[in-house]
Amino acid sequence: MSASQPLRVAVVGAGAFGRNHLRVYRELEQAGQAVQLAGVVDRDSATLAAASEKFGVPGFETIEACLAATGKLDAASICVPTVHHATAAAPLLGAGVDLLVEKPLAANLADADRILELARAHKRIVQAGHLERFNPAVTAARTQLHQPMFFEAHRLSVFTPRSLDVDVVLDLMIHDLDIVLSLVDSPVREVRAVGLPVLSRKVDIANVRLEFENGCVANFTASRVSTERVRKLRFFQPHQYLSLDFARQDLLMIDVTAAAGMDPAQLAALAQLAQQAGQHPSAGLSLKKVPVEQGEPLRLEIESFLNAVRNRTKPLVSAEDGRAALALALEINQAIAAHAARTGLI
Structure with missing residues (x-):
């Protein structure tokens, strides 16, 4: 892909996080960067309609409808609830779409591993959305x-x-x-x-x-x-x-x-x-x-993601990094449950 050819992107999930992703993609597009906001997906019709109107982007209630109507997508942000990350990622990875998945990468390690396996099988980039x-x-x-x-x-x-x-x-x-x-x-x-x-x-x-x-x-x-x-x-x-x-x-x-x-x-x-x-x-x-150059973390995150997509390079926060953070978080939850059991809190 040439540097001047716009990357066609979609946002899956038009809640609070999704709307911020939509805003940043639109701002980048309006600033002349090589990105085109092609669609937004949300199964709630009212939420979808509001996002579609606000950002002037076609809205779809399913990922399959979005893929069918928009043609080839290059990248997408997944901003649905965590429990649905793997389900949303599967058809997009299968269609050759690179993904930025909001944190945590998944709700459990089985789903995280499913995302990683699909990314490897389809040679796709997956960036975990740890914007901090x-x-x-x-x-x-x-x-x-x-x-x-x-x-x-x-x-x-x-x-x-x-x-x-x-x-x-x-x-x-x-x-x-x-x-x-x-x-x-x-x-x-x-x-x-x-x-x-x-x-x-x-x-x-x-x-x-x-x-x-x-x-x-x-x-x-x-x-x-x-x-x-x-x-x-x-x-x-x-x-x-x-x-x-x-x-x-x-x-x-x-x-x-x-x-x-x-x-x-x-x-x-x-x-x-x-x-x-x-x-x-x-x-x-x-x-x-210490001197700090100010900037919006989400915009910096999305710009980094788009750069990895365009240049086919490993993202700064890889899917493996997302899995590692998830594994540690789940281990912590097990320790919390064990402590609660020992102290009679449950």
Whole structure:
């Protein structure tokens, strides 16, 4: 395919996530990028009609109808509920369509393996939709990475009826699990976890401790019943502490050794910066903001996906990465269930 020939794309699922995918594809098309929004699929007629009208795209109630009417599709985003990911992926992969599948990749490992097997059989690209990997603050953090040994992640949100088909580990925590797995080059050795349902029938709040074979430790807290919204990741490595705010796309680094030799004026400026950032480093610690080039993670994710489709390259977040994050999330859920059984919570 020539670089100027538009990639014809569709979005399957016109709910909240799907509408965002539709918006970004349309924005890219209007910006002159080589992409053409060819169709949207949703089995709910009212949702479909609203999305079709809003984005000026043909609407179809089934994937088969979309494929029949639009002809050859190059790529599609799958934004249906997690339990339907594998069912939606199968006919598209069979028709030679490359896929961006919203996280988590599937509801269980059998479905995830089915997606991977179909992708291999039809030589198709599948990218897992872990969009926080494309957060500019995460990209900046990778440039500072050297032997991280402790992570602490907090992802809290207020309760909404969205995504209640999965628990908080698969809904929210999986973002941070995927990022930490990508930053720690070592297998997980031990999982400890506790979680509770609060406002739904599934676990709504969870705390997890992972230990890796290389000695790195990671603590995760996720809640979808919080009174505040928090999306932060902190990690420590020899002589450094980094604090990442996903929402603000900020990356703060505290260096133990860089402050040596600072004159009083420099130390005063450091104290002022720390106060502005809400941090209170002690003497001998150098605090600075790492430059972060701002950008919308979803747009960056979709642009990366389209680049992989056009150039036939492995996506930044592969289907295998999505499966690994899912496998760890499911292991955590097993640990939560075991803890509940031991403590008499079930």
